[in-house]
Amino acid sequence: MAEELAFILRSVRYQDAAKVVTFLSREGGLRTGFARGATARDNRFGASLEPLTLCRITGRRSGVLALYRIHHADIVEPYRTIHADFNLLSWAGLVSRFLLGCLPPEHPEPLLFSLTRETLSALETRKESASRLWIRFAREGLAILGYRPPPPACTLCHRKVGEEKVLIRPSEGTVLCRLCRREEGKRGVEVPGQILDWLSGAGDISSLPGHWHEETLNFLDHMIGEHDPKWIPASSVTFLPEARD
Ligand SMILES: [Zn+2]
Numbered sequence: 376m377a378e379e380l381a382f383i384l385r386s387v388r389y390q391d392a393a394k395v396v397t398f399l400s401r402e403g404g405l406r407t408g409f410a411r412g413a414t415a416r417d418n419r420f421g422a423s424l425e426p427l428t429l430c431r432i433t434g435r436r437s438g439v440l441a442l443y444r445i446h447h448a449d450i451v452e453p454y455r456t457i458h459a460d461f462n463l464l465s466w467a468g469l470v471s472r473f474l475l476g477c478l479p480p481e482h483p484e485p486l487l488f489s490l491t492r493e494t495l496s497a498l499e500t501r502k503e504s505a506s507r508l509w510i511r512f513a514r515e516g517l518a519i520l521g522y523r524p525p526p527p528a529c530t531l532c533h534r535k536v537g538e539e540k541v542l543i544r545p546s547e548g549t550v551l552c553r554l555c556r557r558e559e560g561k562r563g564v565e566v567p568g569q570i571l572d573w574l575s576g577a578g579d580i581s582s583l584p585g586h587w588h589e590e591t592l593n594f595l596d597h598m599i600g601e602h603d604p605k606w607i608p609a610s611s612v613t614f615l616p617e618a619r620d
Contacts, residue, residue, distance in 0.1 A: 376435045376446060379403060382491055383428045384471045388414055396424050396445060397475065398432065401488040405478040408434055408443040423448040427457060427467055429492070456499045462614050463498055466505040469609050470494055470512055476603030477520060486519045503580075506588060509609065511580045513595040514573075522602060524548075526575040527568035531555040536568035543571065545601045564597045566590070574598075 381398040384405075389395045394413040400406050413421040423430045424445070429452040434445040457463045470491060478484065494512045497503050517523060524545065527536045529552035542551040542563040550571070551559055570591050573583045583591060589610075596608035 376433050377402070378431055378433050380451065380488075381406075381430060381432045382471075382474075382488075382495075383424055383426050383430065384475050386424050386426055394421065394424055399474050399478070399484075399488060399491065400432070401485055402483060404482040404484050405474065405480050406443055407480070408432070408445040410445040410448070413445075420448060423450045427454055427464070427471060427495070428452070429454070429495070452495075452499075454495060454499050456501070457495065463501075463505060465612050465614055466509050467495060467498055469509055469612065472607070473513065473516055473599060473603075476606055477516070477599065484519065487516060490515050490519065506592065507580050510583070510588065510591055510595065513599065513609075517595075517598055517602075520602070522598065524571060524575050524598065525550055527571040529555055531559075536571075538568060540565045540567050541571060545598055564594065566594045570594060 379400040379402040381400040383396060383398050385397040387395045389409070392412055392414050394410045395407060396410055397405065397407045410420065410424055412418070413424050428450055430448045430450050432445055433447040434443055436443045454467070457467050474487070474491065478487070490512060494508055497508050498505060524543065525548050527541055527550060528534065529536060529541070530549040532552060532555055534552055536550075536552050539553050542556045542561070542565055543549070544563040551563070567587070567590065570587055573587075574591070574594070592609050596606065596610055600606040600608070
């Protein structure tokens with residue numbers, strides 16, 4: 376029976392004594408498994424299969440199309456601080472929804488697994504503001520999946536754009552400067568050249584000025600929405616007052 380390290384993303388009770396669990400496994404990618412006997416009260420097996428928990432899962436699939444069965448699970452990291460804080464939980468929930476919405480099933484993504492682990496650990500230890508951690512996660516996550524946006528150079532006239540806003544069509548990968556878009560119509564998302572520069576590059580989050588954060592969040596929502604039509608924008612998530620960061 377194979378053992379895998381996994382983030383529990385979703386856990387739904389099934390009949391009286393079972394759970395259907397969706398998890399991101401380092402070895403197997405996004406998987407859904409069936410855990411019999413995981414719902415009884417005071418049940419350690421059930422507790423280890425709660426969403427936003429890192430655990431070591433032992434399970435197997437009996438045939439190619441058969442359901443994956445989880446036989447055993449041990450908690451590696453319960454993320455107690457995140458679970459006890461409404462705002463942290465909301466930010467961590469974005470990470471979870473991103474993985475559930477953008478990943479194809481059963482396709483290993485070890486880099487995305489590491490990025491998730493890094494991000495949740497940093498949220499748990501409050502090393503960095505939660506909104507910055509989310510922005511960094513979303514940029515890197517999109518890049519790992521092959522959806523990194525193009526740099527801020529106009530697709531038609533090839534001019535590199537600085538502060539001005541460009542029009543980007545994420546699905547086509549085109550960028551239009553202020554002058555060229557007159558010809559081409561308004562379809563697309565507007566974004567300042569500097570934000571696109573940061574998102575398409577490798578600069579650290581500290582190189583993205585604070586006053587761009589709000590607009591970067593909104594633009595990332597557009598980018599993610601291109602790949603996950605059910606994406607609920609981060610900008611519409613409710614946070615408790617004075618703790619937006
Ligand atoms: Zn142009």
